[in-house]
Amino acid sequence: MSKADLVVRDVRIWTGDSAGRGEIRLIDKGAVAVSGEGLSYVGPATDAPGGTRVIDGAGRLLTPGLIDCHTHIVHAGNRAGEWQMRLEGATYEQVARAGGGIVSSVKAVRASSKDELVRQSLPRLDALIAEGVTTIEIKSGYGLDRENEAKMLRAARLLGAERPITVTTTHLGAHAMPPGATDKDTYISDVVERQLPFAADEGLVDAVDAFCEGIAFAPDQVRRVFEKARQLRLPVKLHAEQLSNQGGSKLAAEYGALSVDHIEYLDEEGVAAIARSGTVGVLLPGAYYFIKEKQKPPVEGLRKAGVPMALATDCNPGTSPLTSLLLTMNLGSTLFGLTPQEALLGVTREAARALGRSTEVGTVTFGKRADLAIWNVAEPAELAYRMGFNPLWKRVWRGNV
Numbered sequence: 001m002s003k004a005d006l007v008v009r010d011v012r013i014w015t016g017d018s019a020g021r022g023e024i025r026l027i028d029k030g031a032v033a034v035s036g037e038g039l040s041y042v043g044p045a046t047d048a049p050g051g052t053r054v055i056d057g058a059g060r061l062l063t064p065g066l067i068d069c070h071t072h073i074v075h076a077g078n079r080a081g082e083w084q085m086r087l088e089g090a091t092y093e094q095v096a097r098a099g100g101g102i103v104s105s106v107k108a109v110r111a112s113s114k115d116e117l118v119r120q121s122l123p124r125l126d127a128l129i130a131e132g133v134t135t136i137e138i139k140s141g142y143g144l145d146r147e148n149e150a151k152m153l154r155a156a157r158l159l160g161a162e163r164p165i166t167v168t169t170t171h172l173g174a175h176a177m178p179p180g181a182t183d184k185d186t187y188i189s190d191v192v193e194r195q196l197p198f199a200a201d202e203g204l205v206d207a208v209d210a211f212c213e214g215i216a217f218a219p220d221q222v223r224r225v226f227e228k229a230r231q232l233r234l235p236v237k238l239h240a241e242q243l244s245n246q247g248g249s250k251l252a253a254e255y256g257a258l259s260v261d262h263i264e265y266l267d268e269e270g271v272a273a274i275a276r277s278g279t280v281g282v283l284l285p286g287a288y289y290f291i292k293e294k295q296k297p298p299v300e301g302l303r304k305a306g307v308p309m310a311l312a313t314d315c316n317p318g319t320s321p322l323t324s325l326l327l328t329m330n331l332g333s334t335l336f337g338l339t340p341q342e343a344l345l346g347v348t349r350e351a352a353r354a355l356g357r358s359t360e361v362g363t364v365t366f367g368k369r370a371d372l373a374i375w376n377v378a379e380p381a382e383l384a385y386r387m388g389f390n391p392l393w394k395r396v397w398r399g400n401v
């Protein structure tokens, strides 16, 4: 066997691949070899090839690099002020009158250059990288016009150029109504006719998202966005059933959506629909926690129907100022009842699926990209177990330590 570029020896490998009966294949005293950007060997250390560089894992746990599959990490400013106001007793109306809410994020993004957006977003990205995150999805959605949505997506792409991490971008023009606009159908026309084709033309869009909710857009309006995405041959995702059941998930399933996200109010019919379409349910416990939601997503129903469940930070300034995927795993387990194994699958294999990247990343499998995390823990469950503790030892992105 020829020499690999990198070999990591004596690790306990949690592959993320199924071993049947709900178990995940674990390899004790394992090794992985990396050639170029890909995994050229995964198996027992005794059969591993030699490497130009060899790392002794000393029995540590090795997992796939983590994947944060739902973020709004590109934004400007923060909303600590309105959070403080609310805790001091202000009503939502008072907060809105003081200039709070999503409109304040839109104004801050519009007032910032692309480079300023990158500068402000980097510390948040670095926090995730320090926890072994190797792929991140970043949405637009605070620009809400052609130029500013494109600016956000360019900033997202730049983040991927500045740091060793894979960035996938999602256009979320249909996130909220821009300041001053009154007619939702007219605004959706702007998303469909101006924003999306422009951003797609510039190569800035990997997927298309919308917010289907009473306070955002109705299924009929989302359908127009999805039709355009289909025309542009872009996959779709949806913020759905977060605060009420609008039937967004059923619509998303109709379009073979990669994922439906939040889904606290998803009903049985909705679960069946996304089970049939192979759509991933992305759970966002950070937002549930931060805005003190009461309705939990139907985890047992999703499990029974065999719907893959992913977990993500939903990092955003208004409802989930969260930049820890490890803490997200803990919240997913404590608040929603995911098993530690489901939580880990939710930030690896199923998160990759939610981004349409299953063939490239998400498991430690021969032929996939060498995106890995090595941890100072022995058991996989320890990753979701601790709160505010980061046991990352080393991180490998596309073969680079």
Ligand SMILES: [Zn+2]
Pocket: 070, 071, 072, 239, 314
């Ligand atoms: Zn979101």
